[in-house]
Amino acid sequence: MSRITACFEKLKKSGRKVLIPYVTAGDPTPAVTLPLMHEMVRAGADIIELGVPFSDPMADGPVIQAASERALSYQISLRDVMDMVQRFRLTDKATPVILMGYLNPIEVMGYDTFARSAAQAGVDGVLTVDLPPEEGHDFLAALNEQLLDPIFLIAPTSTEERIKLITDNASGFVYYVAIKGVTGASDLDVDDVAAHLEKIRKQTDLPIGVGFGIKDADSAARVAQVADAVVVGSAIVKRVAEHIDAPEKINDAVTGLLGVLRHAIDTAED
């Protein structure tokens, strides 16, 4: 069983929802990321989503775009990100780590090399934003061979056929994008999310994480009532961005928010 599946099962047994914070690797400096990952686990993160910086993050809003640019000013590469995961694994063997990014850095490395190195480093899942299953045949084969979970997005626009195609190719969990838009947008409509999740659950038993647009305790609690996992990205990256001139304050700023989210999720009525 993959570390991601095990994590979902364990929390399900204890009646809790999975909290997945996102940070961009190397933001605002390479030294910040590893300690921040450990601190996030201490503050209640169940799974960590680690963003691989890319020059052209087409699906991201301004907050995560800026994070990518800060990391790239240190030339953080896909290989550097995997090194961070490897170092994280020296002391944390339990918390699943998902890489989230765009296809081109992986293309350049080569699918097989990437999958082998990622598995060796201790990566558990890979979400490639701009790779729909239709284009993913060879990539999925490479991930599957290394027992890495392919994580796919499902959107408000996804048709039933597309939901089937995606869930047939995914493992670990699927990631429902709560809004039409880019990361960091607001206007989350939880009733609408609930209706979509119902449609997805008709087609799969995989757990469903929900992200894009969750920014505070209230939205996290409401989403936790209908989803299996809550993914929070821009709200966390914003905390990082507020402290780029005082990086020693980043851990507290992020864990402060995570503590609030954790509490909100755990006390949300089911």
Place this chain on the structure above:
Amino acid sequence: MSSNIQSGSKSFTSLPDSSGHFGEYGGMFVAETLMAPLAELRFAYERYRDDARFQAELDADLANYVGRPSPLYFAEHLTEKVGGARIYLKREDLNHTGAHKINNTVGQILLARNMGKKRIIAETGAGQHGVATATVAARLGMECVVYMGSEDIKRQALNVYRMRLLGAEVVAVESGSKTLKDALNEAMRDWVTNIDTTFYIIGTVAGPHPYPAMVRDFQTIIGREARQQIQEQAGRLPDALVACVGGGSNAIGLFYPFLEDKDVAIYGVEAAGNGLQTGRHAAPLCAGRPGVLHGNRTYLMEDSDGQIIETHSISAGLDYPGVGPEHAWLKDVGRAEYVAIADDEALDAFHSLTRVEGIIPALESSHAVAYASKLAAGMSPDEIVLVNLSGRGDKDIHTVAERDGIKV
């Protein structure tokens, strides 16, 4: 001239396949939210492509609004100066708004209207596509938002003002390198946020399927006319075609109707900027490698980590790190050859055409004229080189003056 084809009897006009691939290139590399809207667009496009009323309306607009057919002009004086093959110019510079870009925007906006969309968005680099989009949006009374890198806004103030006069909102893009590629990213972000109301008019044969095929189809009017005109004027097909390649829309528009004419050699001209060996250029086909950007797999300018790198060209319209996937395929199968012309050579051609023919070419088109002149010089006077003069140079006067140390 011998043809430059390796693969004997194969058809060059059967792609893309149903999933939008040209061999290993093209495809749909976008976030899930866009997959269904792209399918909807493809469905609408395929329906109207074969619809007689849609085509009749498009033909009428091309004739009466754009001013087609554009002339094919025998450039006698340039031919004389070069001293070799006869050079013909396909005068896309004479279209309304001064470039080939409008062939595509009149087509896409009709499609937008038929799909019930009320809001138009576009990306632009030099501003030519932005102007061509703002123009047709003004005509159909649609809201229009154009994304433009803040660096390009500085370089192309005249076109920015033209767009605003036409009623478009020009949004400065401050992310990344603040140029065309970032404008395209930002337009995609707008589209994904406003898909229900908005039609995204992409300005070149890039982006996810169906854009590369759709924009090509709207631009092939160039090659269809040219193929007929050259036969009327010269009694035969040309020996070579030459067009500049930014994203590749004017080039594929000229090339496509000639792809099965195996004795016609085909040359796409990229921007060599300061020279290919300096790394400061915009020539992904000549000096890049395959990767994935903006929804398709194609040749890219990227670093060893797969990050897209900044491009350099005196011509803003060629300043793009990718290229249409069909060109990537035509290169690999050997049906077309891709070459590069440096800033200085393009400037020489700009002055030369202006002086001997009284035609001020766009800096983009000057790259094609420069290569065609080199090519023609090595050919015989009974041979023919047909060049796509994709646009007029009025927009570039300031850039040229500045290079020449003159203040206008």
